[in-house]
Amino acid sequence: MCYCVDSCVENHIQVQVPRIMEPGYIVSRVNLDGCGGGPLGLTSSDPSFAVEMDGTIRNVVITIVPEDGMFFWITVQDHMGQSWLVDVSLIYKKQVTNSTVLKRSKRRWSPPPFSIKENDKGPFPKEMEMIGSDSSVNFSVYYVIKGPGVDLTPAGMFSVVPQTGMLKVHNTVDREQYPKFVFTAYAYNTLNNAETDLPLPITVNVEDVNDNAPQFTGPMAFTVQEKCPMDTIIGKVNATDRDEPDTPHTKIKYTLQNGTNLFRIDPYTGVISAATNVLDREAAEKHFIGIEIRDMGGASNGLFSTGIAMVTLTDINDNPPTFMKSKLEAKVPENQEGVMILRIPVEDKDMNNTANWKAVYEITKGNETGNFMIKTDPATNDGLLYLVKPLNYEKQQTVNLEVMARNEVPLVGTSATWQKVPLEIKVEDVDEGPEFPESIVYLKIKENVPNGTLIGNCKAIDPETKNSNDITYYKMTDPGSWINVIGSTGELKTAMTIDRESPLVYNNTYNITVKAVDKSQKTGTGTVVILIEDVNDNSPMITKPEPVLCAKGAGRGSVPLEAIDLDQKPYSEPFSFEIVKPNDEKWKITNQRGTSAVLEPTSEMPNGIYKVPILVKDLQGFGKEQIVSVRVCDCTSDGGCAPQKLSTIFGTWGILAMLLGLLLLLLLCLLCILACSTKREKLAMADDGYSGGMLLKSNLEAPGEEVKDALFMVPANGADIMDGSKIGYQEHQNLSSSFGQKQTYAEGMYQNNMQGFLNTNTSGQYGIGMYGNSFKKHSTMSAGDGWQENGNQLNKKLIYFREEADVRFADDILRPYGFEGVGSPAGSVGCCSNFGEQESMDFLNSLGPKFKSLADVCKTKSQRGGL
Incomplete structure (x- = not known):
């Protein structure tokens, strides 16, 4: 330890704090501005306070400040191993005076943090350091220690010699389990066992030794797309070391043991990247890479571990489907359709059952007539060629196609293109039935021609002999039985009158089908479309021959006339309307327009029905006389005739019927009076004089003969x-x-x-x-x-x-x-x-x-x- 005057930090910090400090309370800060740029180690002698890397002192537990204050110190150690001590005095706010300068109190305990090495082999107990209190000058003291490592877990690790204050360690310590111990020392007077000084927190740091090899953490499996560019990041290998952080013991270096031609790893971050751009999934889908992690920065004396990282390459569509043969051939009998004629196998190296692998086939040449169709077999990826329209050997013996195979998605990461293959199909000859030169034969005829009229010929040809010999003809369909087919020649003649206006005729056409049979009983079918020309065989007809003319008082009304002709122009409209003479000149035709005219009376007409003969002719002057029954009446709001009066409806017979009913009703009344006046027979009922208090049954419906003919007379008042x-x-x-x-x-x-x-x-x-x-x-x-x-x-x-x-x-x-x-x-x-x-x-x-x-x-x- 060095306590020189030119230390980088201040020697003493005095702070006023509240009586109770909650966890997280910031006490003060150690000024580290003069300590250079290297890393510094900051530790507190009191475990109740923590010091952060920037010098901030923070309370970590609930702390009650005594009335005489608290004292602890901060140890600052640079990367060279030089240390400084910063005394921290906490004063309860109540004791703070107005003086801005506080005197430093004399330190009575002066032990710095102690340290021991982990995994020390002993012998034990081993002396560590000696603690001493200034009160020992005035008193005879003895020392006692309490806390973790002493009387708390792990108990028995430390002890103190009471008389001298010598600390001893008794067992080997694992730093990864107990990085430090903080216990408390007490000084007592030997005479009265009273404390002579405040309790002193003792910190024992366990010095780390490199006894833990680094270990892999996190997943070791990575994926990357094949053909990815060089330096593409694939993943990161994570490792940890239980030794003390930020020391050479935990400085890990990563090294690849194989696959260095395809991959590389950053030695200090563990990031794996691609070392090439030719990673090919089709060559190897999975790569297993051996990785070594060694501490001490990769030094030979460092501890290490090895592991396996798996890199899986994902597929891209860099392989087109390829045909197994350079030329394809097939055979098909003529006149067949809806059959599969060829299976076309392909090979695709991309991942199965993906869009990169699934093939799509196209016929790029030779299918202009649409005879063929090609599909993909979803299970095998083969192409399936179908014949959808029959082929004719007599017209074409060989068909040449070109088939292309591609994928559902475009090609990437390759210069290859979609492949094509030629396909030759040979048509085999079979014995065929007669064929009509034209699929549909069109014939024209006027309507109403006589029966037996020849309207045309419908001949078939044998494709093998190229002639019409030994072919018999039959009629298959003829909705109106209008046509006869001559079996030996195929001639068509009328069998009944052909009517263009018939509902069997659509758009002036009438269709029949004819079957041709050769001597080998092979058949062929032809369609004959008969175009029917119109003739003027229908007169114009008035659509409503019974119109209603509403009487309008003194005025004269009119009724519209509308006619229709089933013939076509020029045998139909415009029509001409005229009243047939002789007539009584009570009606006239006006306002003739195309197919309509107006019928008007020349004078006021009384109610009744009037029959008017009218001649309607078409444009060619063809027509006939028609009777129009005009009903003149009083009309209702909807245009219909109003009901007639009852007298008019009943007539003479109705009145006679009513009189007869009244006569019968009168006779019925007389009969009822006669029946009611007839005297009824009296029935006597015996009276036994005793009823027993019960009502007795009686069939008497009227008073007996013994009843007197008397009744009460009601007076006027x-x-x-x-x-x-x-x-x-x-x-x-x-x-x-x-x-x-x-x-x-x-x-x-x-x-x-x-x-x-x-x-x-x-x-x-x-x-x-x-x-x-x-x-x-x-x-x-x-x-x-x-x-x-x-x-x-x-x-x-x-x-x-x-x-x-x-x-x-x-x-x-x-x-x-x-x-x-x-x-x-x-x-x-x-x-x-x-x-x-x-x-x-x-x-x-x-x-x-x-x-x-x-x-x-x-x-x-x-x-x-x-x-």
Whole structure:
């Protein structure tokens, strides 16, 4: 150590800091400006603080500054091994005075950092250095050390002689595991074991020795495109050394052990590059390069390791497809099509199943007629030549083609070009059927020629004999059966009338097909197109012969006439329209234009249908008379005729039919009156005088003969009805008539006095306040009147029992019971029952809920018109 006056750094730094410093807090900075340009080593004696390369002092742990401050020092060492110490004093801000100059406190501990070599062989324990405190001048002290390497992992590495302060090391140390130790020394008074000085951090640096060979890190596989330019960077080999960084122990040199003709490596960065521009994937796709890494800058005494780097060359399209033969040959029978005639193999050195390898074939010469097509077999990359149109031996015995093979992508990195190869195809002769000299034979004929007219000839030739001998002709298609084919000669004659206007004719043409058969039963087919010329065989025809003329009051309307002719010009338009004479001169033709004209009346025409004879002729004067039925009527908004009046529609017979219907209806009414006035047969119903409180079945539909012909008479003053003395009886001889009157009266009394009937007391008896003594005894009433009154009361009960609300169980109705018993005072409720001396109609109040089912049935019947 050197503590000379001319050191490059200041001797002391005093800084005021907060009481608590967080990690990362910048304490101060050591000024290194006067220390030259070489590398400097900066270390702190206190592990709580770190010193960066630029001299910045930074706190690394949470630190609490004591009230009397903190002290540590910074060691600065240059590349020559000379060291300087910088004292750092940290003062709690509270203690800082206004004085800008602070006095330096006297150092009481003065041990510099100690160092030991790693992997020291001993013998152990080995003395290191001695520590001492200034307090030993005044006190008898002993020393104690604590921390990592002492009582913490790795414990037992260091010890101190308490009386002398001599530090000792007890074991071998691996710097790569423990690059330094920082523990604390304490000084105690031997008399009272009190600390005589502040604790002192002790730093022990482990000096590195070159005991670790460099090792490869990262991938060792690289790729580069073939034919890449020289000096193209392929990749970088990475290596590391566990020894101390920035020392010769970790200075690595890279060396290639093979492949130096193709590759090179930077000795200090490990970057691999191409040493040539002729790297060829087709020659070698992968290259394995041996690499040595040695520390100590590659010195012979340095430690080293070796590894293998793999360089893979990626493909480019530098090889065109090449044909296996210099000339190709093939054979094909004539008249064949849609068959493969040749497989063309090629070789491509580029990577299989890539665009650089896949071949595309073209026929560059000889296929002007489009007879051939070539494809690529995706599995083998061969070219497949197909015949798509048949060849004719009689016309061409040999076909010469030229085929070129290329790739899907252009060539790069080579001066080669796409290859071509000649291909000779020989056509083989086969026995063929007859052939028509022309694929389509065109014949012309006028329509409507007589049957049997010769329209042309359709002959075939045998390609082998070049003549038409021994060939028979047959008709294959003839949609209208208009043509006959003469089998021995091939002549075509008309079999039926040929009509140009027929729907079988398209664009004035009519097609048939003819088959020719030679003596070897070989066949050939020809097409005959017959061009049909038009003749004037159609008259112009009016398209709408029944027009409507709308009546317009005093004005006269008109109707348009439109005609059409199926013939072509000059046998059709323009047309001429004229009214055929003699006529009544009520109509005239105006405004003739081409195919249309206007028909107008000469005077106002009444509604009706008028038939007008009109002659329509074409340009050649050919036409005929036609009848136009003009309907004159009142029109609706859409132009149609409005409906006629009913009187006009019905006519005489319609009125007679209506009168006959009214007569039949009158007879039907008379028949109904006669049927309703006929007296019905009376049915008597026995009364056993005992009903057991139940309603009895009865088939009685009207009062019996025992019912008196009497009914209540309604006085003019409705109030008199309340007095029973004013109610009288009226006798009638006609029972049915009197009964109907009584029913009418009873129903009226029920409707007008319903509240009176519903007025009941708690004893179940009908009140007599409203009616007086009119119903004190039923014996004063006739049997018919009693039956009618019972019916009214029953109707009222039926309505009441059909209600769903709970209030229908009124207080005057008995609750449900398990057994009704016998001897009910009500007796029978039949229409013909003998009331005897019954005093009231209380029995109607004792029917109870069980009467509901019967009420539903009876109510349903009542709705149909009966109880």
